[in-house]
Amino acid sequence: MPAMATIQLQFVDWLIIGLYFVAIIGIGLYLKRFTKTGEDFFLAGRRNSSWVAGLAFLSANLGALEILGWTGGTMKYGMFVSHFYWVGAIPAMIFLGLYMMPFYYSSRIHSVPGYLKLRFDEKTRLLNAFSFAVMTLLMSGINLYLMALVLRTILGWDWHLSMWAAAAAVGCYITLGGLMSAIFTEIVQFFLIWFGLFLVAILGVVELGGLDQVFAGLPDAMSRLWATSGDAAANSMGVTWAGIVMGLGFVLSFGYWTTDFLVVQRAFSSKDLRSARLTPITASFFKMALPFIIVVAGLVAYKLSLMPGSGFTLLPHPETGEPWNDTALPLLIARYYPAGLVGLGVTALLAGFMAGQAGNISAFNTVWTYDIYRVLFKKDASDAHLVWVGRVTTIIGILLSVGTAYLAMQFNTIMDYIQAIFSWVNAPLFATMLLGMFWKRTTSAGAFWGLIAGMAVSFAVFLGFKLELFGPGLTYALTFSESPSAMSCNLWQAIWAWAVCFGLTILISAVTEPKPAEELTGLVKGLTARADDSAHGLLGRPVFWAAISLAVLIVLNAVFW
Amino acid sequence: MADEHEKTGDDGRTARVEPLPIWFFVGLILGTYGLIILVAGLVGDERPTVLAEIRPALWWSAIMITAGAVLTAVGFLGHRRSQRKVDP
Secondary structure (H helix, E strand, O other): OOOOOOOOOOHHHHHHHHHHHHHHHHHHHHHHOOOOOHHHHHHHHHOEOHHHHHHHHHHHHOOHHHHHHHHHHHHHHHHHHHHHOOOOOHHHHHHHHHHHHHHHHHOOOOOHHHHHHHHOOHHHHHHHHHHHHHHHHHHHHHHHHHHHHHHHHHHOOOHHHHHHHHHHHHHHHHHHHHHHHHHHHHHHHHHHHHHHHHHHHHHHHHHHOOHHHHHOOOOHHHHOOOOOOOOHHHOOOOOOHHHHHHHHHHHHHHHHHHHOHHHHHHHHOEOOHHHHHHHHHHHHHHHHHOHHHHHHHHHHHHHHHHOOOOOOOOOEOOOOOOEOHHHHHHHHHHHHOOOOHHHHHHHHHHHHHHHHHHHHHHHHHHHHHHHHHHHHOOOOOOHHHHHHHHHHHHHHHHHHHHHHHHHHHHOHHHHHHHHHHHHHHHHHHHHHHHHHHHOOOOOHHHHHHHHHHHHHHHHHHHHHHHOOOOOHHHHHHHHOOOOOOHHHHHHHHHHHHHHHHHHHHHHHHHHOOOOOHHHOOOOOOOOOOOOOOOOOOHHHOHHHHHHHHHHHHHHHHHHOO | OOOOOEEEOOOOOEEEOOOOOHHHHHHHHHHHHHHHHHHHHHHOOOOOOOOHHHOHHHHHHHHHHHHHHHHHHHHHHHHHHHHHHHOO
């Protein structure tokens, strides 16, 4: 099928897109002067304030795929999408800042697998390092493939050119400036997304006649957060409040936000422990604001699609021919934006794609260099050698991403596995981390075999649902639903992986020998000095801002109940 | 010899020179984009868009230019202050 461009770019739009590439490569060149040591390259010199680290923490998660996907997802799931930004993120971010960050930051590690080495042993570190490396490369490649698919559909751009140009730019600035380059471009992306896309939601609300008109006439399943969550059949996501709270709000959310090195690495770059603790708490406020772009724009698109004569019709998916929800946001850009603003909107999406890839690559090069290369190949590597390895790994990681993108192009069912990969890596890891940080009796054997079992269960449950191997009885026992939706299966897959890892780690720990207490100082609750914020006023204390964040979360949930 | 991103003070002590803060670069990018969009908005767009009558390019670019100026100033002044601390 020939590519069908919906957005026509003019000279001024190309100028804005071109300037973005000049700016990010220029920033990379400028930052290279300040990137000398391993700490500079892999941890941005540990010099960042909580504002810089916090915005980067959020932006590393905020890819264009998420923005396009959830704007389109709102047309299907309505306000339920907000759960991914509110209950499915904020409690975990606050828990990370208040309770887990002291163990991470105080141990001066370079990565999450590095904590597993200190707390448990080398084999647990390697297990997590390899699974994380595979996950980030797959995610990076799939991100690249979907970027090319979207750009081809909405702009008519060539597949190969857009993939290679984006990969080359990301490879260039990460190789030059390391994590600091990634963080700088993530913050540029954050501002571009707000300035480039929030206007879409504003103009949509203006066209419909006000925010109350956006919600007017919508069924409860589309306009309420919790009112229809008592019965899975009453909402289009097909999940109950238990699935949302336990699967999304607890296992998946805590598993992602507290253990995924892609985001946690940004907090490690903070200049001190207080800034590191404030990093996810600062990010939580901006995370809560995102539905005001994404969900509002999605609801506007939904209402326009129902209005005869609005001229708003989703584009067909280039592979399935079905109406493609991911085109909702680009179609709104084409609807409202004149020349210049179109360039800004497209640049915001491009920046989102590229920052997502940069986040994956910068996390990958750190884990590969410190947790795999140094452990298996060169234990006595000098700092300068590790920086060199980090730069080479960046280029290799980019090439592997492009290879994965071509693989995804050939076998596009690979994308069905994205959520499965997250559940496979992050859900059991959260159980291991929780026990490791808060129960000093947890042993290395318990952690390792618990993690293996959790990953195996995650994989088995995924395959069981995917290949329809489970009978009705087992399906009900696993999901508390006779015909669970794909989303519900994902959530329960994560819950079971976490539960098995948690239970087995406790059982094995009960019968094996724990590490002596003196080896656990600074790594476990009860053997670590409590973070002391008494030198700071109320406004400088993480716990104060965490309380405000929670209060805002409660108010938002009450308003849209 | 001092590194290229280090400065030596009168007392002979060497201190690290920090890069310009990110706010400076974000401000420059937003300000430049705001100016380009403002000019494009004044010239006008032949392509018909919904709500063109409220001229979104003009008032949105004004907001971008203002935000860009504030962030550039905050970044630049903050950097100058931190350099003074390095080399009083």
